Amino acid sequence: MIERETYHHKNLKNQLIDKGIELVSTEGLKSFSLRKVAVACGVSHAAPYSHFQNKDELLNALQSHITAEFSKALEDTITIYGASADALAHLGKAYVVFFIDNPHYFSFLYTQSTVQIDLSFSEEVSHNYPPFETFKGLALKLMDKTAYPKEKKKDTVIALWSFIHGIASLATMKNVHYDENWEEKISDFICVFNCPFL
Amino acid sequence: MIERETYHHKNLKNQLIDKGIELVSTEGLKSFSLRKVAVACGVSHAAPYSHFQNKDELLNALQSHITAEFSKALEDTITIYGASADALAHLGKAYVVFFIDNPHYFSFLYTQSTVQIDLSFSEEVSHNYPPFETFKGLALKLMDKTAYPKEKKKDTVIALWSFIHGIASLATMKNVHYDENWEEKISDFICVFNCPFL
DNA sequence: CATACAATCTTTACAGCGTCAAGATAATTA
DNA sequence: TAATTATCTTGACGCTGTAAAGATTGTATG
Numbered sequence: 380m381i382e383r384e385t386y387h388h389k390n391l392k393n394q395l396i397d398k399g400i401e402l403v404s405t406e407g408l409k410s411f412s413l414r415k416v417a418v419a420c421g422v423s424h425a426a427p428y429s430h431f432q433n434k435d436e437l438l439n440a441l442q443s444h445i446t447a448e449f450s451k452a453l454e455d456t457i458t459i460y461g462a463s464a465d466a467l468a469h470l471g472k473a474y475v476v477f478f479i480d481n482p483h484y485f486s487f488l489y490t491q492s493t494v495q496i497d498l499s500f501s502e503e504v505s506h507n508y509p510p511f512e513t514f515k516g517l518a519l520k521l522m523d524k525t526a527y528p529k530e531k532k533k534d535t536v537i538a539l540w541s542f543i544h545g546i547a548s549l550a551t552m553k554n555v556h557y558d559e560n561w562e563e564k565i566s567d568f569i570c571v572f573n574c575p576f577l
Numbered sequence: 578m579i580e581r582e583t584y585h586h587k588n589l590k591n592q593l594i595d596k597g598i599e600l601v602s603t604e605g606l607k608s609f610s611l612r613k614v615a616v617a618c619g620v621s622h623a624a625p626y627s628h629f630q631n632k633d634e635l636l637n638a639l640q641s642h643i644t645a646e647f648s649k650a651l652e653d654t655i656t657i658y659g660a661s662a663d664a665l666a667h668l669g670k671a672y673v674v675f676f677i678d679n680p681h682y683f684s685f686l687y688t689q690s691t692v693q694i695d696l697s698f699s700e701e702v703s704h705n706y707p708p709f710e711t712f713k714g715l716a717l718k719l720m721d722k723t724a725y726p727k728e729k730k731k732d733t734v735i736a737l738w739s740f741i742h743g744i745a746s747l748a749t750m751k752n753v754h755y756d757e758n759w760e761e762k763i764s765d766f767i768c769v770f771n772c773p774f775l
Numbered sequence: 776c777a778t779a780c781a782a783t784c785t786t787t788a789c790a791g792c793g794t795c796a797a798g799a800t801a802a803t804t805a
Numbered sequence: 806t807a808a809t810t811a812t813c814t815t816g817a818c819g820c821t822g823t824a825a826a827g828a829t830t831g832t833a834t835g
Contacts, residue, residue: 386829387783412821423785425823430783434822486688489750497754498747531765537756538766542736545743549696552687556695558735567729568736584800585812610792621814623794628812632793778835785828792821799814805807 392430407483450509468566471543590628605681648707666764
């Protein structure tokens with residue numbers, strides 16, 4: 380049935396991830412299936428089980444890759460706008476744009492992910508969710524510039540992350556009619572809350 | 578196979594919805610299936626097709642019921658705290674508490690729903706998402722009290738809704754470690770943004 | 776080099792899923 | 806009472822995830 384020169388595929392694990400991400404980004408999670416990914420890679424339906432214990436393990440691998448991509452998008456934004464006055468607005472915009480560009484990623488990362496995300500600034504966590512750490516780093520830096528009250532810093536970072544996350548959540552939902560030109564207005568949205576460092 | 582006095586169930590449509598909501602709230606959407614609901618109602622696997630065209634139509638019915646329940650929770654809060662100074666904080670807390678009490682409801686309503694939600698204040702929409710309309714009504718009323726700049730009202734309502742929604746989104750995710758005592762702090766979170774009417 | 780072993784892939788099989796079609800039963804209408 | 810309609814059952818189909826057994830290839834060991 381399967382047309383291939385060699386019996387072994389040689390690079391199946393990587394291609395499963397690549398084609399998997401492709402399927403998630405184009406068709407979404409709902410219609411995602413192991414067998415489709417296998418077919419897309421030109422192998423039999425059970426071949427993935429040589430590299431992943433089950434479907435969830437492949438999904439976790441996809442999520443790790445997409446999270447890394449997301450994290451890089453945020454870091455790139457800081458590289459460009461990190462020193463400017465409205466750096467946080469740019470970062471928030473990058474957050475939302477990432478998921479606007481790939482609407483399926485949002486629900487995929489945030490409703491199916493098993494990756495532990497710690498927003499509570501606990502010291503024990505060594506490897507926290509990279510996008511949040513990126514965000515936290517910039518926010519704290521900006522607060523230091525304006526002598527923001529120390530005891531409010533933690534709450535403020537969590538609140539800001541929640542806010543940006545909420546915008547992304549709503550703006551990426553097909554059935555939600557968000558503000559028409561949110562992209563131009565996201566700075567205004569953030570400035571609605573007149574934080575001294577915004 | 579099926580043990581029942583009468584051949585006809587008499588109240589299947591309603592029970593499908595009741596048992597369906599029960600299954601969604603206990604086991605979540607992932608393991609939800611038409612056949613399980615049918616078994617829970619003591620009917621054969623194809624019986625639901627006499628009342629719903631397909632699985633999605635039953636899911637939509639469940640969503641409508643849960644949305645109504647959510648909307649009532651918000652309205653009850655306004656009945657109690659609508660006149661108090663921190664009314665909006667109470668409403669925000671009610672929003673989050675509703676989904677904390679039923680974590681499965683959040684992803685069920687906001688990642689699978691086909692109900693159109695219009696957050697952009699467009700005039701054409703006659704029957705908008707009731708929870709948002711409830712929130713909007715209170716927020717506008719509070720802004721009027723403090724002579725909040727008219728041109729910022731719309732952005733502010735959208736921003737606040739996004740913010741509350743983001744908190745609920747993060748706080749209901751099992752894999753996210755949100756602030757330990759968010760319930761006491763949600764007022765602080767909201768006050769991080771020192772809006773004059775908060 | 777030859778043999779054994781491990782990794783990778785295929786085939787077959789099974790239960791659960793959504794859905795459709797045909798038939799059975801009961802309620803409603805004519 | 807007879808015909809029609811609504812409701813429910815049964816059986817079937819293709820799709821899904823997953824396990825087991827077998828085929829093929831790569832690798833390590835003698």
